[in-house]
Amino acid sequence: MNHMICLGLKSVLPILLRTRSKQRLSILIYHRVLPSFDFMRPDEPxxxxxxxxxxxxxxxxxxxxxxxxxxxxxxxxxPDNAVCVTFDDGYADNEIHALPILKKWDIPATVFVSTAFLDGGIMWNDSVIEAVRLCGNSLDLTMLGLDIYELPTNESRQKIAHEILKKIKHIDNNRDEYVSSVTSQALTSLPTNLMMTSQQVVNMYKSGIDIGGHTFSHPILAKLNAQDAEKEIINGKKYLESLLGSPVKFFAYPNGQPSKDYNNNHVKIVKNCGFKAAVSTSWGVSSTRTDKYQLARFTPWDKVPEKFLLRLFINQRNII
Structure with missing residues (x-):
């Protein structure tokens, strides 16, 4: 990494963008940290x-x-250039791979955990990804209104998995049926070690990592009735507080796009549950005028350090 270039960006960009002393908070969103590049998850660091x-x-x-x-x-x-690091969902590699790096660089972090998947569970999106990875040379998606796809390359598998996820992410019902249609074609069993164990959550908490709520089973709250949405939010919080013996202060909306994935009714529920603040997935930075229950998040996707830092500074103009 060329530290001189990065240092130059740091000293010049805030002046050009006039972001000094503007009370702007960058919150980065991560999900996983992988030991090496995974063709099925090309965006994960x-x-x-x-x-x-x-x-x-x-x-x-x-x-x-x-x-x-x-x-x-x-x-x-x-302070200028304030930044927080957050992780969503509760993947095991947060504790295995991310935690040592966070400790190495003395970086605080918050991990938002969906409690239903602890201790051997697997999220529906991961079920699709891993099933496509583990299926044979073709995949029959006629049940999804698609075709029978040949899968000659790693790239074709990643592309088809992405297409399936996009198609069924926001359907109102029968998503489990669609997922089962895909997972039934896997040639071997799906992994059971993707998510943290309860003990790993405790380990992270004892290491100084904040643990936040992320519902019980990671539904799209906007698709639920008010009672079920409240149960999802409350049950996840209660489970974590019982596990940690400590209040859980922060919440992350699953998927996290305002109006599309959650609405003002869910914001009220989160407030009434006793959370101190909540984060969305709206790209941008937060300021003193930002709703503390709809804080913005963003992570540069660049694979080159200089561009990563540049985009992080540029994003400071985007106030939510």
Missing amino acids: TIEQFDWQMELLSRYMKPLSLNDALTLLDDNRL
Whole structure:
């Protein structure tokens, strides 16, 4: 990594963008950190990539815990280039791969956990991805209104998995039936170690990582009735608080797009449940005027350090 180039970006961009002393909080969103590149998950950082990303944050940003950042923001004392690191869902590699790197660079973080999948569970999207990885040379998707696809390459498998996820992500019902149609074609059993165990969640908490709520089973809240949505939010919070013996202060909306994935009724539920703040997946940065229960998040997707840092600074103009 060329630190001189990165240092130059740090010193020039905030001036050009006039973001100094503007009380802007960047919250990064991650899901997984992989040991090596996975053709089925090309957007997920590897250990090597995550390491230099955290090094950049340590050198050129001001990493803060979500709790400290929001306290400083409320007091109008947030430092320039403040950044928080968050993870969604509760993948085991958060504890195995991400935690040592976070500790190496002294980066606080919050992990939002969907509790239904702890201790051997698998999320529906991962079921699709792993089934397509493990199926034979063709995949029959006629039940989904698609075709029978030949899968001669890794790239074709990744493309088809993405197409399936996009098609069934927001369907109102029968998603489990669609997922079963795909998983039934896997030639071997799906993995049972993708998500954290309860003990791994405890380990992360004891290591100084904040644990946040992410519902019980990661539904799209906007597709549920009010009672079921409330149960999802409350049950996830109660489980984590019982597991950790400590209040759970922060929440992440599953999928996280306002109006599409959650609405103002869910924001009210989150407030009434006693959460201190909540995060969405709206791209941008938060400021003193941002609703603390709909904080913005963003992660540069660049694979080159200089571009990653550049995009992170540029994003500071995008206030939610």
